[in-house]
Amino acid sequence: MAKINLSIVVLEVALLLLAETWAQNLRKRQALPKPSKGQCCDEVRSLKVQVANLTSLFEELSRKQETDMKKLVKQILDLDQQSQQQEARVTEAESKYSEINNRVEIMQLQTAQSAPKTSSEATYDCASLYSKNYKISGEYKLPKDEFLGTPELPIFCDMETNGGGWTVIQRRSVGLTSFNRDWKQYKQGFGSIRGDFWLGNDNIFRLTRQPSTLRIDMEDWEGEKRYAEYGFFTVSNELNSYKLFLANYSGNAGDSLRYHNNTNFSTMNKDNDKCLDDCAARRKGGYWYNCCTDSNLNGVYYRYGDHIKNQDKNQDGITWYSWHGPTYSLKKVEMKVRPVNFQS
Numbered sequence: 001m002a003k004i005n006l007s008i009v010v011l012e013v014a015l016l017l018l019a020e021t022w023a024q025n026l027r028k029r030q031a032l033p034k035p036s037k038g039q040c041c042d043e044v045r046s047l048k049v050q051v052a053n054l055t056s057l058f059e060e061l062s063r064k065q066e067t068d069m070k071k072l073v074k075q076i077l078d079l080d081q082q083s084q085q086q087e088a089r090v091t092e093a094e095s096k097y098s099e100i101n102n103r104v105e106i107m108q109l110q111t112a113q114s115a116p117k118t119s120s121e122a123t124y125d126c127a128s129l130y131s132k133n134y135k136i137s138g139e140y141k142l143p144k145d146e147f148l149g150t151p152e153l154p155i156f157c158d159m160e161t162n163g164g165g166w167t168v169i170q171r172r173s174v175g176l177t178s179f180n181r182d183w184k185q186y187k188q189g190f191g192s193i194r195g196d197f198w199l200g201n202d203n204i205f206r207l208t209r210q211p212s213t214l215r216i217d218m219e220d221w222e223g224e225k226r227y228a229e230y231g232f233f234t235v236s237n238e239l240n241s242y243k244l245f246l247a248n249y250s251g252n253a254g255d256s257l258r259y260h261n262n263t264n265f266s267t268m269n270k271d272n273d274k275c276l277d278d279c280a281a282r283r284k285g286g287y288w289y290n291c292c293t294d295s296n297l298n299g300v301y302y303r304y305g306d307h308i309k310n311q312d313k314n315q316d317g318i319t320w321y322s323w324h325g326p327t328y329s330l331k332k333v334e335m336k337v338r339p340v341n342f343q344s
């Protein structure tokens, strides 16, 4: 570009000089006596030739400049294209890296879970998975426990609610699984880990051997959500009828589990409640029945509309008295636990 500019400057100077020479000659001609006809025409012809030469030179330079500009634009376009290709390659590499990383994580998880539970690093629940950086809610598997002789256990982790790390022990949200079951089924657990389920009293006992928090998330048929949390929650073993101990309520649903504190678990075939009535039979579920309920989270699932027809009948719906009274059956419930010392 500098070369071209210099050429243009030289050309301009040449044109100026030429113009000056022509003006001087004209002045001379005016001063001198009138030249002969032949001399005049020779000078004009010579000047015309010089002007023509300069014009052609100028045109040539303009063409060259245009060509250079075109080359430059093409170079810029080429560079842009190269940069885009480079960017695409980087994106592709990043996606491959992320895929490999995912596979490595899954392998690490499998290794961690298949390792014997002798080290302090062993996986016991969703909180320990969370601390190992598994922060996505969903289904996980706890390894079989050689010491306790328990098989591999599928669990569902809530890694989002109030800091995550929750092992879900119960869910009501679909309504197709009956919760009116016997002692053995409540002991082992039933249902589908991605749908409605009870994790099993033996599993809940094991999970709450460490100081635990219980959280109950609820939703009504109007779409409103509320929760109840207990800073202390534990369940005894089978010999002690999975007796419930809890304390330190907080939340916005009200405390409808306190009434069930210090009671044994009852099912349709085992009446361990504190009543002459058979609460499990009346409320159609397995629960820590007192005489009988202030809540009935394992009750009958009533669909929208039907839950209102349940009014003043057996109060056997999924109830939480301190929020919706003894007859309103909730749309969704999730009970979940995590260690008291959990840190997100």
Ligand SMILES: [Ca+2]
Pocket: 271, 272, 273, 274, 275, 276, 277, 278, 279
């Ligand atoms: Ca009874």
